[in-house]
Amino acid sequence: MSEVQRAAPAAGLFRAFWRWHFYAxxxxIPVVLILAVTGLIYLFRFQLEPVLHADLMKVEQPTGLVAQPYEAQLGAVRNALPDATVVSMTEPSGPDRSTVFSVSTPAGSRDVFVDPYEGKVLGSxxxxxxxxxxxxxxxxxxxAGRWGDYVIEIAACWAIVMALxxxxxxxxxxxxRARRRAAGAAGAVLRSRHGRTGAVLGAGLLFLIVSGLPWTGFWGAKTQELATxxxxxxWSQDPGALSNPSSTLDESLPHSHTVPWGLGKSQVPRSNPADRAKSIATVDTAVEVGVRNGLRRPMTIALPADDEGVYSAIGYAFEDPGKERTLxxxxxxxxxxxxxxxxxxxALAKVVAQGIALHEGRRLGTVNFWLTTxxxxxxxxxCVSGPLMWWRxxxxxxxxxxPRGRLPLRATPALAVLVVALALFLPLFGITLLAALILDQLLLRRLPTLRTWFNVAR
Structure with missing residues (x-):
């Protein structure tokens, strides 16, 4: 360790915050890097997937032909996959796109693509x-299932610490930093760019973390219990369907990404088999009813699971959660x-729905899309410049x-209150912070080799 490092003061907020920023x-960084890259992929899914699977997702509209009834396309799917249970149908998103049927098979869920003009199955x-x-x-x-969800939630909590x-x-x-840049110090330009970029992104990062917390398995589940x-x-709880519900929309469409967040937990009512003498509705009936009632298109229609099921028509309100609606x-x-x-x-579900639409880069159209990109x-x-600065x-x-530093909690009670409040609001942050402090006291400060390696202030 150099003399400069040995002489570095341990007290003061700057070095203490730098140390926590460093260890967080x-x-x-690994988790946020994964989230950023996968978020980009998800953001561009409508551009990427039709290119990667053009043989399934793209079709040519023959001159003079109109699309086959959805019921006929459903029949083609059932003929092609007799052992599968058709769960839902999603309308084509354009005249050059296929109809998508979600099916459940003994091997798992699959999306089946149908040419709407010829009524033939293209594949799955x-x-x-x-x-x-x-x-x-x-x-x-x-x-990684539940444990992967916990890792993401812990990283999100510590990302708040990094941002602050x-x-x-x-x-x-x-x-x-300005002095180092003027002197031409090594790494000064990269550090300035890192700082300026972080200053611009920090508020957005905090928003994305907060708007993503309702998805988490611990914080989201616990706060939902408190909200209830x-x-x-x-999310919504449809009182009109509570008389005899069979399931929720999430349960009806377990692998669908077309169910709006706010409607996922809404109850699905039942039909009465005693009404068989009446005309039997079809997928086309459900689409027509949805059109008459002003649902946004393309619609997703969840099919009845049994004789008591209903057709659930879900309006596609991609850019405006305010138009989310299900019949x-x-x-x-x-x-x-x-x-x-x-x-x-x-009111809380409305706020969450709007926040999630912004989180996914779709609330404000192309502006939201490109800002998120x-x-x-x-x-x-x-995520790249931070480790590079350390490496240099x-x-x-x-x-x-x-960095060597120790939080002056006794000298700054307001900071202590802020840390405790954050730990109580984000329990997984509090648990991991406590674990880090115990590790610091029991091992890092007591073992000379670790104390030197981690540059622990005595």
Whole structure:
């Protein structure tokens, strides 16, 4: 360890925040880098997937031909896959796109693509194995189930610490950075770019973290329980369907990405088999009912699972959650059993729905799309430039090169209150912070080799 490092003061907020910023990066950078890259893939899914699977997703509209009825296309799917259960149908997103049927097979879920003009099955895909499907699984749980979800949530909590400490370092260190740039110091330009980029991205990062927390398995689940106890919810609870519900939309369409967040937990009512004498509704009936009632297109129609099921017509409100709406259509006679949409959401669910639309880069059209793209690229730059700065200044010998500092909590009660409040608001942050402090006290400070390696202030 150099004399400069040995002489570096341990007290003071700047070095303490720099140290926490440094150590938080070991957890945050790998996870945030994955989230940024997979977020970009998901953002461009409508451009990427039709190119990667053009033989399934793209069709040519023959001159003079109109699309076959959806019921006829459904029949083609059932003939091609007699052992599969058709779960839903999604209308083509344009005249050159295929109709998509989601089916359940003994081997798992698949998306089946049908040429709407010729009514023939083009093939099928496992939605979780496509590029965007894999990106979604990585983005949500690192393909590691519940534990992957916890890792992402912990990293998100510490990303808040990185953003807050980063802002402090940016503003407090601006004079020193300018002096180093003027002197032509090694790495000064990269450090300035890292700081300026972080200052622009920090607020957006905080927003994305907060808007993504409702998805998490620990914080999201626990706060939803608290919200329910207070008579509200993160998502909708359709009171019109509670008389005899069979499932929720999420349960009806377990692998679908066309169910709006706010409607996912809404209850699905039942049809009455005693009404068989009436005319039998079809997928086309459900689409027509949806059109008459002003649902946005392309619609997704969830098919009845049994004799008591209903057709659930889901309006495609991609850019405006305020137009999210679902109609449940009786399979006997085609009457609307229940209607539920954004206007019926509790206030908290409305806020969450709008936040998630912004999070996914779709709320404000192309502006939101390109801002999110630039943001993700900026996050990738931050994830690369941070380790590169450390690599350039790392010391030679048996030391990690961590900044030396100790939080002056006794001298700054407001900081102590902020840390405790953050730990209570984000329990996984509090648990991991406590674990880090215990590790610091029991091992790092007591073992000379570790104390030297981690540059621990006594």
């Amino acid at each position: 990066s070991f957890l945050v 895909l496992d939605p979780d194995t496509t590029l965007s499907g894999a990106a979604i699984l990585l983005h949500g749980e690192l393909m 400490t980063g802002y402090y370092l940016f503003f407090r260190g601006r004079v020193a 106890q207070q008579g509200t919810s993160f 449940h259509v009786d399979q006997y006679g085609g009457r609307v059993v229940s209607t539920y949409g954004y206007s019926d959401y509790p 630039v943001f993700c690229l900026g996050v990738v730059f931050m 200044r790392r010391p030679k010998g048996k030391a990690l090169g961590a």
